[in-house]
Amino acid sequence: MNFWILQSLNGLSYGMLLFLLAAGLSLSFGLMNIVNLAHGSYFLVGAYVGLTVMERTGNFMAAVVVGAISVGILGLLMQRLLLRRLTDHLAQVLLTIGFLFILGDLSLVIWGGVPQIIPKPPLFEGPIRIMESVFPSYRLLVIGVGIVVAIFLWWLQDRTAMGANVRAAVDDEEMAGSTGINVALLMTVVFGLGAAMAALGGVVGGAFLTIFPGQDMDVLLLALVVVIIGGLGSLKGAFVAALLVGLLDNFGKALFPELALFTIFAPMAIILAIRPTGLFGRA
Amino acid sequence: MDKRIGVIGSIVLMIALLVSCGPGATPAPTPTKAPVAAPTAAPKAAEATPTAAPAAKPTTAPASQPTPAAKAPTTPIKIGILTTLTGVFAAPGADLRDGFLLYLAEKGNKLAGREVQVIVEDDEVKPDVGLTKAKKLVERDGVNLVLGVISSGVALSAGPYLAQNKKVFLITNAGADDLTQKAANPYIFRNSFANSTGGMVAADWGYKQKGWRTAVILGSDYAAGWEWTGGFARVFTDLGGKIIQELYPPLGNPDPAPFVSQLQKADVTYVFQAGADALSFVPAYAQYGVKARPQPLIGNYGITDLSILPKQGEAALGVLQGGPFAEGLDTPANKALTKAFKDKYNRDATIFTEPAYTAGRMIEKALEAVKGNIEDTDAFVKALETVEIPDAPRGAVKFDKLHNIVSPFYVSEVQRVGGQVNNMAIATYPNTTQFFKWTPEEWLKMTPLSEMKGKWVK
The missing domain is CATH 3.40.50.2300 (Response regulator)
Incomplete structure (x- = not known):
């Protein structure tokens, strides 16, 4: 019993982190048709920036905010100056994979190759007792952050004018443009938001997953799996899929550690076979 | 939508391959099937030349120095450092490299009276790349000795090649038990540890x-x-x-x-x-x-x-x-190493530094025994087998019969x-x-x- 509760909490907290990471990727894929492989770099660079801010100020909130905003701006610029000009998938893949390598190597030069970890806020440093088991309070915080962000995004998409504009632009870009919506600007903003969220995930995750060269590639893979399972462009899909992958990964490792990758990829293959558009994707 | 799924599906596959080829899974390839040509782009293969090589070599040895044994050539000794400078183990790899370079610098880039030229190669923690780089060090650079190696996978693939070519291979990290047990070889030494x-x-x-x-x-x-x-x-x-x-x-x-x-x-x-x-x-x-x-x-x-x-x-x-x-560790040699390393590189020496640093001393001692003539490999191997350092940073060290460290x-x-x-x-x-x-x-x-x-x- 104890085992199942603890491992579920582990999986949920990991899944929430995956949601922060993958939500932006899903949006840019589904809404803007952009294949962005540099998304993993946003996570990594955000984590490193957060680390530097944390070391300078000792303030975790500042680390989160600066990390997310700086990478958000990086995303805005990338979309505005480069990605927007490319409509061909192959060109996008080549360009963004180039960025993946460049940002990865730049991080190695700036922050070195030694693995790093962001100090946790002192309030969430210790363990918490849940019935007879012990669980890190920080991971509960991660679950909380994930839920708050999910609600915020849902509100943004479903309850605001901006969200309505985005949905209109997705359904018919030209028609939306002719009604006076500045589609280009909208896309840039959404793209930047996605990058900022990945960076937020980087800072939050950097405090318990560590940060190291090559992590950009690892998390990109997970984000792509989440997006494929959840369906392109669906926030609800990204949320459900992220929790699913988090739980699968955790229970997979706990029960069959030798099949660590299999427990993620097998469900992905099955879902693709049954529902090629993902759980919540539209055909 | 279907088409896009196809695109990302293939990307996922590609990245999965990339990731699984990383250091996470590095099966030792069969040493026989190494690529013949060097890889087209050897990324970041840092070529470390001696820091302060004299501008012009004196044509005759100064009278005060004893002339080296008649047979020892006066050309520099070439030592290859095979280490990891990219990816997950980039930091340990740099600590290893700098440990050896620190010892050389302390000796004015000379061991047993002969100048030393160091060539550093990055194995990327990949056994096949490591083997290619070992071949490059031997065949193109003509090194007399190869040392280093963070990963056992790399050591297990480069080792047999180096031994076949009668090059001394001094492992300063890779710990796989096999290297000095089942795969023990007269030309392979290890001064770090068995796992x-x-x-x-x-x-x-x-x-x-x-x-x-x-x-x-x-x-x-x-x-x-x-x-x-x-x-x-x-x-x-x-x-x-x-x-x-x-x-x-x-x-x-x-x-x-x-x-x-x-x-x-x-x-x-x-x-x-x-x-x-x-x-x-x-x-x-x-x-x-x-x-x-x-x-x-x-x-x-x-x-x-x-x-x-x-x-x-x-x-x-x-x-x-x-x-x-x-x-x-509270030994005089360790305190000196810790301080010298920090002074020179502005970071802490780590567990990867000490064996590489001590390798310098061991090589020097063996070289002195053969009067600098590293070209006589068998004599050099014999000399290295009997090297004992009583006061290395970690204490007294020597090799056992299978060439693993006793420390x-x-x-x-x-x-x-x-x-x-x-x-x-x-x-x-x-x-x-x-x-x-x-x-x-x-x-x-x-x-x-x-x-x-x-x-x-x-």
Whole structure:
């Protein structure tokens, strides 16, 4: 019993982190048709920036905010100056994979190759007792952050004018443009938001997953799996899929550690076979 | 939509391949099928030339210096450093390289009267790349000796090639037991450690000094993890202790949660974790309340190595290790090395520095014995076999018959000393060999530890 509760909490907290990471990727894929492989770099660079801010100020909130905003701006610029000009998938893949390598190597030069970890806020440093088991309070915080962000995004998409504009632009870009919506600007903003969220995930995750060269590639893979399972462009899909992958990964490792990758990829293959558009994707 | 799924599907596949080809899974390839041509782009293969080579060489040796043996050529000795400079092990790889370069710099780039030219190659932690780079060092650069190597996978693929070509290969990190046991070779030396020894020392000390009788073992799921934890389990069970749980997280598993949260109650937890895995494991061990049970944590000496220890915070205090070295070791040579390294490179020397630094001394001593004539490989090998350094940073070191190091081993503990955390030795096992309390014959008859995974819990 104890085992199942603890491992579920582990999986949920990991899944929430995956949601922060993958939500932006899903949006840019589904809404803007952009294949962005540099998304993993946003996570990594955000984590490193957060680390530097944390070391300078000792303030975790500042680390989160600066990390997310700086990478958000990086995303805005990338979309505005480069990605927007490319409509061909192959060109996008080549360009963004180039960025993946460049940002990865730049991080190695700036922050070195030694693995790093962001100090946790002192309030969430210790363990918490849940019935007879012990669980890190920080991971509960991660679950909380994930839920708050999910609600915020849902509100943004479903309850605001901006969200309505985005949905209109997705359904018919030209028609939306002719009604006076500045589609280009909208896309840039959404793209930047996605990058900022990945960076937020980087800072939050950097405090318990560590940060190291090559992590950009690892998390990109997970984000792509989440997006494929959840369906392109669906926030609800990204949320459900992220929790699913988090739980699968955790229970997979706990029960069959030798099949660590299999427990993620097998469900992905099955879902693709049954529902090629993902759980919540539209055909 | 379907088309797009296809696009990302193939991308996922590509990245999965990229990731799985990384250091996480590095099977040793068959050494015979190495690519003939050097890779088209050798990324970041740093060519380290001597820092202060004299502008012009004097045409005649100064009268005050004894002329070297008649046969020894006056050309520079070429030494290849095969190490890792990109990817997960970039930092340890640089510590290894700089350890050797520091020794050379202290000697004015001369060993036994001959100038030394160093060529550094990056193996990218990939056995096939390592082999290609070893070939490049031998065939293009004409090195006399190759040293270094972080990863056992690389050592196992480059070793046979170097030995075939009669080049001395001095391993200063890679710990796979096989390298100086089943795959032992006259031309292969190792001055770091064999994986299993650190675990054996930890078990012996804990059983006898701490009265531990039950243990949980947890090791990264690859050869090093099996051998370190296997060494612990073999000695622990041999003494009468009991292993009650074995866990093997994949290598490169930054989230230890699924494993830490199911650790059973025992007298002690023995782990092998390295790099980023170790960095997150030690805090998680405290945050999941295992440390406070109390259940002491003892592991390989990399779980709290000095490059990650300050970041592990309070959770690391009291963590124990068994290994051939501890950064806080109180020997004059270690203090000198620690200071010189910090002065020159502005960072702390780590466990990867000492063997590379000591390699410099060992090579120099062997060179002196053959009067600088490294070209006579067989004489040089004989000289290296008999080298003894009584006062290396880690203590007295020499080679055993299979060319593995015989050195003191330590049990150390993370302590706060003068405001700084460090690994401080609390017990010493002098003159420890890779066979520990067994004879070489007895040891080699036992099942290799890399095949014992999953068989310790009775």
